[in-house]
Amino acid sequence: MHGLEVEVAGIMLKNPTMLASGIMGLSAASLRRAVRGGAGAVVAKSCSSQPREGNPNPTVIEVPPRGLLNSVGLANPGCRELAEELRKLGGEVPVIASVYGFSPEEYAENAVLMQQAGVDGVELNLSCPNVEGTVFGYREELAQEVVSEVKRRVKLPVFAKLTADAGDVVSVAKACEEAGADGITAINTLRAMSIDLTARQPVLGNRVGGLSGACLKPVALRCVYEIAEEVRIPVIGCGGISTGRDAVEFFLAGARAVQIGTAVLYRGLNVFRKVAQEIAEYLEERGYSSVGDITGMAHR
Amino acid sequence: MHEMQVVEVKRIVKETKRIRTFILDLDVNAIPGQFVMVWLPGVNEKPMSASYTKGDLGITVLRLGDFTRRLFELSEGDLLGIRGPMGRGFKIYGDRLLLVGGGVGVAPLAPLAEEALRDGKEVTAIVGALTASELLFVDRLKRAGARVLISTDDGTAGRKGFTTDVLAELLKEESFDQCFTCGPELMMAKVLDITREHRLPTQASLHRYFKCGIGICGQCVLDGTGLRVCKEGPTFRDKELRKSHEFGRYWRNAAGQKIYFGRR
Known part of the structure; x- marks a missing residue:
């Protein structure tokens, strides 16, 4: 498939589809499934310094239409154990670590550990809705502190993953760029909930969680569009992408690549290959030679 | 689509001192070996094999930890949430x-x-x-x-x-x-x-800690094979299990840390 190669902050992808953090990302064995499914890059599960068991189940439930609600609560084996898993991946595609911290220093320490494990980039989860700590991505100055501290400590490309739950996600993106971020991932899940009519209580163990899937797409697209107008660094689109046509909308809005998560549920682990193929078909039909040709076109 | 269905416990059978069967008001046609996610509202949700697979769903539970202790406090007419039946039987x-x-x-x-x-x-x-x-x-x-x-x-x-x-x-x-x-x-x-x-x-038929139960969170993936216990399992062929250096040696807890069954 021609024309699918993209470059994002110096990282070369054979196609612009990436596995989003939080899906199949806890071990080398599971990340390899996404690689075999055609992902151009994979983003691992977010990790903290210490292991976390996360919230009680139910932590992931399906909500119609084609949505998921999760309150996993950043369950992870800790940065060191996950780094050992990522080390096992053979460099078939770029591997991005996702790091979390309860302070800018913890983010930076975890990013350093991941750099030592040989990953190709670091995504800062500034927007997890399911932990008790500060959500750094809610405010410009907090996001800026984290990005600056991480950039001071690592050489790798650093992406800031943001949320539309922030008062002004565009200002947060600008603040991250000023602090030296190499790219923006937009967006994380939106805070949401579901209540069972018979049990008459929230279904998620944590009561509230994050919404992903098709219903998120128009919100994510708006965020990418507005952020792309205001920053020069690359934007990675994320939120409700399950087909090539969805991905193309994000490219037209200015995204350099897209992340796919919930769609694994509806189209299987080969969703990456399918979406890449569908993007290629669109480019060919319309006479474009690469994804780069259409990036940001909707801003005319 | 596996939406949560909250249903009544129709009947409780004391199988042994520590094992009970819960017959639920939920008509199913499951394949033996398939599982359901069982939600005890306000407490937790765990995967359980179906022990009655045709007609009213049955699950048979060993009292082991906090969740099963709370399950044993239920009476007939109380509510349980069910997602499934799911997985390969x-x-x-x-x-x-x-x-x-x-x-x-x-x-x-x-x-x-x-x-x-x-x-x-x-x-x-x-x-x-x-x-x-x-x-x-x-x-x-x-x-x-x-x-x-x-x-x-x-x-x-x-x-x-x-x-x-x-x-x-x-x-x-x-x-x-x-x-x-x-x-x-x-x-x-x-x-x-x-x-x-x-x-x-x-x-x-394997048991692992499940979160999503629908094959996307990665929690139950078997090392060496990449197979998901909740999706490609929970029943596996011997050939598949022999490729996994995890089977018979360790599992992963809620945090995803390896926990060994016996000696490493």
């Missing part, structure tokens, strides 16, 4: 079937035996427990027409020892077309070692 091949169940692991094997016997298959079931009073579904299996061989760790019923002792002796005398096993993972690993010597194809 057992697949019957051949005519002479051998079942090996340890403890509450007999739960998914009983409906399998009933289905196979209805289809005219011959079923031998090796049922093991710590002690005679903890043996599960022996009468149910006999009623369905299975030959039942028993082992108890303390010798209070059947052969003193393990199901695997009975299995090793039986396979010296008789041959079968397919073996199905469910129970403690170390027991199943031993079952696979023994049936391999006799070239007896074997399916095993």
